[in-house]
Amino acid sequence: MALSKRHPAALFAVLAVALGTTGAAYAAVNAQTAPKVVAKTETQVEQGKQLFLEGCSSCHGLAAQGASDGPSLLGVGAASVDFQVGTGRMPLAAPGVQAMPKMPSYNEEETAALAAYIATLGAGPGIPTAEMLDTTNAELALGGELFRTNCAQCHGASGVGGALSEGRKAPSLMDSNAKRLYEAMVSGPQSMPVFADSTLSVEDKKNIIAYVTELQANKSPGGFSLGRQGPVTEGLFIFIVGLGVLIVAAVWIGAKAK
Amino acid sequence: MSTTEESIQAPAHAAPTTKGGAVGYYIDDRLASANFTKRLVDKVFPDHWSFMLGEVALYSFIILLLSGTYLTLFFNPSMTEVIYNGSYVPLKGVKMSEAYSSTLAISFDVRGGLLMRQIHHWAALFFTAAVSVHLLRVFFTGAFRKPREINWVIGTLLLVLALLEGFSGYSLPDDLLSGTGLRIAQGIIQAIPLVGTYVAMFLFGGEFPGTDIMPRLYSIHILLIPGILLALITVHLIMVFYQKHTQFPGPGRTESNVVGFRLFPIYMAKAGGFFFVVFGITVLIAALVTINPVWLYGPYTPSQVTAGSQPDWYIGWLDGAVRLMPNLESVVFGYTLSWNILVPALVIPGIMFTALGLYPWIEAWATGDRREHHLLDRPRNAPTRTGLGVMALTFYMILVISGGNDIIASAFNLSINQITWGFRFLLFILPPLAFVLTKRICLGLQRRDNNKLLHGYETGRILRLPSGEFIEIHEPIGEAEKAKLLAKADVVPMALPSAVDENGVRNPKAAKSIARAKLSQWFYSDVIPTPTDEEMRAAAEHAAHELHEAESHLKEISQH
Numbered sequence: 001m002a003l004s005k006r007h008p009a010a011l012f013a014v015l016a017v018a019l020g021t022t023g024a025a026y027a028a029v030n031a032q033t034a035p036k037v038v039a040k041t042e043t044q045v046e047q048g049k050q051l052f053l054e055g056c057s058s059c060h061g062l063a064a065q066g067a068s069d070g071p072s073l074l075g076v077g078a079a080s081v082d083f084q085v086g087t088g089r090m091p092l093a094a095p096g097v098q099a100m101p102k103m104p105s106y107n108e109e110e111t112a113a114l115a116a117y118i119a120t121l122g123a124g125p126g127i128p129t130a131e132m133l134d135t136t137n138a139e140l141a142l143g144g145e146l147f148r149t150n151c152a153q154c155h156g157a158s159g160v161g162g163a164l165s166e167g168r169k170a171p172s173l174m175d176s177n178a179k180r181l182y183e184a185m186v187s188g189p190q191s192m193p194v195f196a197d198s199t200l201s202v203e204d205k206k207n208i209i210a211y212v213t214e215l216q217a218n219k220s221p222g223g224f225s226l227g228r229q230g231p232v233t234e235g236l237f238i239f240i241v242g243l244g245v246l247i248v249a250a251v252w253i254g255a256k257a258k
Numbered sequence: 259m260s261t262t263e264e265s266i267q268a269p270a271h272a273a274p275t276t277k278g279g280a281v282g283y284y285i286d287d288r289l290a291s292a293n294f295t296k297r298l299v300d301k302v303f304p305d306h307w308s309f310m311l312g313e314v315a316l317y318s319f320i321i322l323l324l325s326g327t328y329l330t331l332f333f334n335p336s337m338t339e340v341i342y343n344g345s346y347v348p349l350k351g352v353k354m355s356e357a358y359s360s361t362l363a364i365s366f367d368v369r370g371g372l373l374m375r376q377i378h379h380w381a382a383l384f385f386t387a388a389v390s391v392h393l394l395r396v397f398f399t400g401a402f403r404k405p406r407e408i409n410w411v412i413g414t415l416l417l418v419l420a421l422l423e424g425f426s427g428y429s430l431p432d433d434l435l436s437g438t439g440l441r442i443a444q445g446i447i448q449a450i451p452l453v454g455t456y457v458a459m460f461l462f463g464g465e466f467p468g469t470d471i472m473p474r475l476y477s478i479h480i481l482l483i484p485g486i487l488l489a490l491i492t493v494h495l496i497m498v499f500y501q502k503h504t505q506f507p508g509p510g511r512t513e514s515n516v517v518g519f520r521l522f523p524i525y526m527a528k529a530g531g532f533f534f535v536v537f538g539i540t541v542l543i544a545a546l547v548t549i550n551p552v553w554l555y556g557p558y559t560p561s562q563v564t565a566g567s568q569p570d571w572y573i574g575w576l577d578g579a580v581r582l583m584p585n586l587e588s589v590v591f592g593y594t595l596s597w598n599i600l601v602p603a604l605v606i607p608g609i610m611f612t613a614l615g616l617y618p619w620i621e622a623w624a625t626g627d628r629r630e631h632h633l634l635d636r637p638r639n640a641p642t643r644t645g646l647g648v649m650a651l652t653f654y655m656i657l658v659i660s661g662g663n664d665i666i667a668s669a670f671n672l673s674i675n676q677i678t679w680g681f682r683f684l685l686f687i688l689p690p691l692a693f694v695l696t697k698r699i700c701l702g703l704q705r706r707d708n709n710k711l712l713h714g715y716e717t718g719r720i721l722r723l724p725s726g727e728f729i730e731i732h733e734p735i736g737e738a739e740k741a742k743l744l745a746k747a748d749v750v751p752m753a754l755p756s757a758v759d760e761n762g763v764r765n766p767k768a769a770k771s772i773a774r775a776k777l778s779q780w781f782y783s784d785v786i787p788t789p790t791d792e793e794m795r796a797a798a799e800h801a802a803h804e805l806h807e808a809e810s811h812l813k814e815i816s817q818h
Contacts, residue, residue: 097673098671139351140347140348140350141348141349141350141351141352142351144348144349144556145352145556148434148556148559148562148564149559149561149562152434152556152562152563152564152565153562153563153564153565154565155565156564156565156566157434157435157554157555157556157564157565158551158554158555158564160566161565161668162565162566162668163565163663163664163665163668163674164674165673165674165675166673166675167667167671167672167673167674167676169667169668169671170565211348214347214348215554218348218554220548220551221365221366221372221548222365222372222376222547222548222549222551223376223545223546223547223548224546224547224548225548225551226547226548228551228554229566229665230435230566230567230568230665231435231550231568231569231570231571231574232566232568232571232574232661232662232665233665234383234549234550234570234571235383235570235571235574236571237543237547238380238383238384238387238571239387239571241543242380242383242384242387242539242540242543243314243384243387243388243391245539246314246384246388246535246536246539247307247311249532249535249539250307250308250310250311250314250532251307253307253310253528253531253532253535254305254306254307254310
């Protein structure tokens, strides 16, 4: 028998080769997927932590536990970080009652890293997915009702913003995109209350976003909008332009008579 | 009862010679209007651009009547709830009153509706602005003095009615802003002691907002107040017609004549043309600039409010007063007295309008001036009045600005609390300061006028004398300007009466006249007399001498 002629170790050799091959193949295939993902998240969080320690910890504390100059970030969630850092409000341009938006100090990758790091410190609202921002089936009129009930008292019925106490203010919503609006609602930046899903469902948030987007697109059918600031700018206009032009006309008619 | 007899006289005239004459006689036979029309078209009106401010008010009132009539054809002042199903998509399916939905229909579904709405609203702002500026013109030129005090009071009433008319119109669309305004108005009415709550319940037909207020406001807005306005405007104009228009001092203008153009044809052409200018500019603004975009504000619901809720500008000073007032309340016998509303919204306007209406008598009493005045004062020539006016205007302007304190805070990144405290102090600091400064400026301008009369105007030509001295050549001013400057009436303050009577006994009744004389002296204090003829002559001689000297120097120089 040919089999009997084989070396007794041949079986082990074949087994070893077979196992080695499959193992190597498995490792080779796997190297492109699972281990890489694990490695990226880890490095992203690690990168976020580094960025945090360098740029944020002087106010928020080394463990983001909060200090005299900045609040605790434990449990604020990725949405809050994405909003505050992504709009340039954080890091603060200057200490004061109101964090003003500016050109962001971190790029998208760094912002995502910071968000990922803060999200590991405690459960909080995450960055909204594309599905959560999809307003195709939103109810515009209901969004308007919700907006006037929940948002207009600070941001104004036309969304141009308004004053709050002690120098704080509700900013204009005219340049905010859907993602920022959603993040602001779930995270409640600065003076803004948090509108959790138990208060305003994801669907209601979509309705509000649809309404604000409509306000942004509203072409002002009556002509120049005067900044939509209401009767104050209208009054200024009638005195400066309206009465001004008429007085010039009156002087002109008086001069013509002579 | 005895009857009285009146004779009937047909207008006597010869047979007409032309067709036009025949038509004229036909009309005159029936209306006897020839004499009246002749007097009317021959009426002379003086000319100055500031006299046209009242015209702007009149013309915008006509525009308001015309555009308002169009709006009544489509507006439905009903609080019945409907589900909106018009063209404005963002409100489709929203519950609202018929008042609001018909306003939306006017804006989006009625042909020309939005333009008419905007014409109406802009014209309302024009009307109140023109009334206010016209009032300032009449005040600062002293046109309210005898014999025109009654017309001044009518003007004050017209101003109050214009504010009420504007506010009722602002409330009608039943959008979020107008409902918020009505809620504040209801709060103000409730703050009236004793009767406030009853009056509020009576006006609103129950609790706020109820369903009665809209139709009631509508009757008030389109019938009651415009009717009174129209009647008072007519009386206002008839009185101007009969008392004749005042005029600024100038050559040939006296207290007993009016120098200007006849109503027909020149003044009629000017006024008619100006009407079209006002109409044209109003329509132009209404076509280009949006006003009160009610569709953005949404329907009124008592549970909602919007940031930046403001009234139209003419109510802004009352809103500002409420915003500045500290939050004071007291409980008297179990009833709450809301000083925080009562003082800014009722006491302050009450005092301001009363003082405004009574000002002609206050000034006449303080100055003892009982003469008739048909020549206007240049504001500088009545420094105390001008100062008082600027003081009141400063007070008013601080209230107006405070009414927009939230817009200022958010536009300039300021703290609304700090702004409010700042204005609270400025409300008491700035007006007296404005009085003193204005008076000083007026007196300075008077001195400048006297300088012009005495030494002529500065030509800007500088001459260096051989001695090294520099002199500026002055030239005498023209006759027209001289007449204007010389027209300043010299005023004499009342003499201080003696505190004791002829027997040397202290007269207790003298106290009042002493106070009055002191007031008169305060009013006319720092008076700068117009140069006398003698002073003028002396100054002219001096100037001639100086000029002569200078000329002889010049001659010397050119001979060398």
